[in-house]
Amino acid sequence: MSASPRPAVTPEPPYYAVIFTSLRAEADRGYGAMADRMVEMASRQPGFLGVESVRDAESGLGITVSYWADESSIRAWQENAQHRLAQEVGKQVWYADYQLRVARVERAYGGPAGR
Amino acid sequence: MSASPRPAVTPEPPYYAVIFTSLRAEADRGYGAMADRMVEMASRQPGFLGVESVRDAESGLGITVSYWADESSIRAWQENAQHRLAQEVGKQVWYADYQLRVARVERAYGGPAGR
Numbered sequence: 001m002s003a004s005p006r007p008a009v010t011p012e013p014p015y016y017a018v019i020f021t022s023l024r025a026e027a028d029r030g031y032g033a034m035a036d037r038m039v040e041m042a043s044r045q046p047g048f049l050g051v052e053s054v055r056d057a058e059s060g061l062g063i064t065v066s067y068w069a070d071e072s073s074i075r076a077w078q079e080n081a082q083h084r085l086a087q088e089v090g091k092q093v094w095y096a097d098y099q100l101r102v103a104r105v106e107r108a109y110g111g112p113a114g115r
Numbered sequence: 116m117s118a119s120p121r122p123a124v125t126p127e128p129p130y131y132a133v134i135f136t137s138l139r140a141e142a143d144r145g146y147g148a149m150a151d152r153m154v155e156m157a158s159r160q161p162g163f164l165g166v167e168s169v170r171d172a173e174s175g176l177g178i179t180v181s182y183w184a185d186e187s188s189i190r191a192w193q194e195n196a197q198h199r200l201a202q203e204v205g206k207q208v209w210y211a212d213y214q215l216r217v218a219r220v221e222r223a224y225g226g227p228a229g230r
Contacts, residue, residue, distance in 0.1 A: 005171065005174035007136040007137065008136070008214065013216075017132075017134060017218050019132060055169060056120065056171070059120035061120040061167070063178040097121060098122060099224070100223065100224045100225065103132050103219055104221060108214060108215065110212075111213050112213075
């Protein structure tokens with residue numbers, strides 16, 4: 001399962017966002033399959049609210065934002081064994097650079113209902 | 116100026132993130148030029164810390180995350196007249212769907228220094 005190409009539908013704030021920005025190294029080396037698997041696994045975690053993910057094939061820059069009910073859900077997913085393995089391979093093989101930020105969503109607005 | 120294709124370099128938390136996820140309508144209709152102009156203007160605002168922006172040309176889904184020192188910097192940028200005009204045109208013309216979320220970044224980790 002890949003993230004659907006729509007803004008995620010999330011409940012009223014507060015909730016949490018994990019903003020993962022990464023610059024890919026050049027070769028794929030199994031990245032695509034692992035990324036799909038991680039999204040599928042995350043979506044079955046307690047507290048998971050949704051995910052948005054985009055990568056620019058040309059520059060290699062990607063942004064994945066996953067949304068969670070609370071910080072303990074995020075911590076549980078970060079400690080998942082298969083996810084930890086993927087994180088390690090990411091650091092060693094897949095990413096030339098990355099930033100992971102955990103943030104508390106305080107307000108949100110959306111469309112097209114807002115038109 | 117476009118956002119550079121790297122994860123943004125930001126200070127130690129806490130700071131704020133504006134996560135803007137949008138699904139583009141089909142035609143460009145001046146969008147690209149306006150988006151570049153908005154990034155250039157935002158980067159000159161007080162409290163601006165950085166921006167990351169990626170759009171998938173195929174699906175039309177884009178994620179732009181801008182980082183700010185505090186909420187008052189975000190509010191000042193949201194009230195900027197040219198930005199308000201761009202927001203209105205976005206709602207009416209450019210976006211089939213969008214979500215804007217304001218979040219307080221509480222922790223952050225990065226690489227490649229973390230290897």
